[in-house]
Amino acid sequence: MTALILRNGRLLDLQHGGETGDVVIVDGVITDLGTGAAERHASAATESAEVVDLAGDIVIPGLINAHTHSNQTIEKGLCDALPLDAWMVLASYGGAGARLSPRDLYVSALVGGLEMLRSGTTAVLDCARSDIEWVDEGMDAIMQAYVDLGMRANVAIQYSDLDFFSSIPIDLVPGGAALRKPPIAQPDQVLAAAGRFIDRWSGRSARVQPILGPSSLPRCSTPLFEASVDLARGRGVRLQTHLLSAASQVTVAKERYGVSTVEFLAAMGALEPWASFAHAIWLDSREIQMFAQTPAVAVHNPASNLKLGAGVAPVPALLRAGARVAIGSDGASSNDTQNMFETLKLSTILHRVQGPQHTWPTATDGLTMCWTNGAAAMGADIGRLSLGARADLTVLDIDYVWPAPAAQLRQQLAYGELGSAVRSVYVDGRALLADRRVTTVDESAIRAEAREIAARIWSTLPERLARFEEFRPVLEQIEAAVGGGVGDRCH
Structure with a gap:
């Protein structure tokens, strides 16, 4: 004892x-x-x-960070004035992102964890991405980082089977359909790594849990997403994905499903207490009511939503309808901090431009989102004395x-x-x-190693920017069609 x-x-x-x-x-x-x-x-x-x-x-x-991406921690300041889809090309998808080795991923997770600890966060839900070439070693490295640090963490293995151009309304661009590629593999092949991850880590640590992370509906084929939901239910593990984080995804949903995204999720049985959905920006009034009638958790990411011009989530309406809304920092290449006090403040004051005073979220609402609903997203008895x-x-x-x-x-x-x-x-x-x-790791040594990794990452930035410029014309046309515009600067 x-x-x-x-x-x-x-x-x-x-x-x-x-x-x-x-x-x-x-x-x-x-x-x-x-x-x-x-x-x-x-x-x-x-x-x-x-x-x-x-x-x-x-x-x-302790504060609860219900959504981030530890693989982005060392890329703070990556972009400026880029909307979400354009940012994704440079940061994650579209062939312009950085490749991190398993050791890089370990250090990146530790650096993010240290920032969270120093600003009062004790638990995190991390949607982590490892290169497919070393996916097992990469995910193990991220898990070990949290074990070594001592934080409570649910780590979602992120995956998808559709290419970037299949995740955006590329048909709005003349000839754009030719850019779309077929799924990279069958759902069972894509989920094989996720299954191994769950097998290796289930029951291995009381504080660090493996969960599933299908990237988002637009980036996953319907068979893959349905298989992910079935796997979560069958294995008794949690799942986190992204939900309607860009206006362009509304168009994709209408074309692909014939119903709204929330209706589609409900039909496949995904809106369960073990599931959480990051962003939840572009929900219409009917989707808000439907989501609120379920035990699923929406995760509000105000800082990254603002920086990427993605939109303002309808948090007051979700709260009034009785939905469970948690809060998260999001990844450091889109926010760019892991400070949950910053997220807590923005989660309330941001919405005071949306409606009359009686609808404004209060400090208590913000703390409820962080503590009570963050605990619900984690599936842990935390967030209360x-x-x-x-x-x-x-x-x-x-x-x-x-x-x-x-x-x-x-x-x-x-x-x-x-x-x-x-x-x-x-x-x-x-x-x-x-x-x-x-008390648990050598902070100075980790930060020194992180500086070396950062220097290597930034040395590849000119090449990544050149790759991004190849996609810029298409992205600008799509942004113009759905509203908004691609920014001019990335430093």
């Missing part, structure tokens, strides 16, 4: 308002909390417990977050904090960041 007692902290979550108390943690689980909790457990069973006096620092549930919950906690320095009534404390978290107050971070009661010092 391992035991930890955090004494004299101010407890703050959606139920606690900053009152002083203790947190007792046994084997990674909160077993008691509140005034006098430490004294109640001053017995032989816990006399060997580690005791940390917080001296009035604030204890909150309650008996029986996992002890994923963040401690905030009281010199940075001023003592105040509960509403004002929550508003300070949502609007006034970007991570400078984070003093310590615990996952399953284990200190991963102790008084601002990382």
Whole structure:
């Protein structure tokens, strides 16, 4: 048995308002909390417990990042003023992206994880992509990074079987259909690597879980997506995909399915509690109501949506309809940070240009999206200071977050904090960041290695930009047809 007692902290979550108390943690689980909790457990069973006096620092549930891409972490600042489809050519698809070795992927995941830890995030849902040439080794490297760091992570193996031009409305361009290629392989062949990944990692780590990541409906053939849903259900694993992240995908859905995307997902039984859907921007009012009647989770990514001009997700309407909406940073080549305090702030204030005041999301709404709905996306008992919950906690320095009534404390978290107050971070009661010092990995060595990888990545940028320019005319025509325009700069 391992035991930890955090004494004299101010407890703050959606139920606690900053009152002083203790947190007792046994084997990674909160077993008691509140005034006098430490004294109640001053017995032989816990006399060997580690005791940390917080001296009035604030204890909150760790923030939950419900959507990112760890393979992008070292490409911060990749693009400027490019819309989503154009960005994808340069960052991920279309033949212009960077290739990362398994070691590169390990370091990239660690660098992103370190950034999250230092800004108070304890859990992440990572849609990771490894080159098909070394997919097994690459995915194992990403999983091992989170194991070594100690973070809680659901890692989705990303895959697709359609080429880039099959995922956009290429028929809007004269002669564009000739650019489209057939699926790269049969669904069972594409899913073979995902099946191996699930086999290798199921039950291997209590905190790091393998899940499925069909990239998105436009990038997956219908047979592949249906097979992915069947595999998730049959194997009892979770699934995350992208949902209507660009206006162009509405056109693709109408042509391919004959019904809306949400209707199509519902028909195949994909809108289940084990499934989450990143972005969910271009839902119409009927799709919003339909999605809200399911236990599936939508994941709002306000920073990347804004940067790529992808649109503003209908979060107020989703919340009013009763949908479960979590929040995520998205990948670092489209956001460009992994700071969930930034995401938390944007998830509320962004929508105050959309409608009347009574529809505006509040600080409490933002924290609910982060904690409660983030936990739903992860499928883990986290995001709350309650008996029986996992002890994923963040401690905030009281010199940075001023003592105040509960509403004002929550508003300070949502609007006034970007991570400078984070003093310590615990996952399953284990200190991963102790008084601002990382305890589990050699942070300096990892960052030095990341600098070397970054130098290599940036050395290939001119070649990647030249490749991107080959696609630019087609992308501009499509953007013009569906609305918007391809940006002029990529630095």
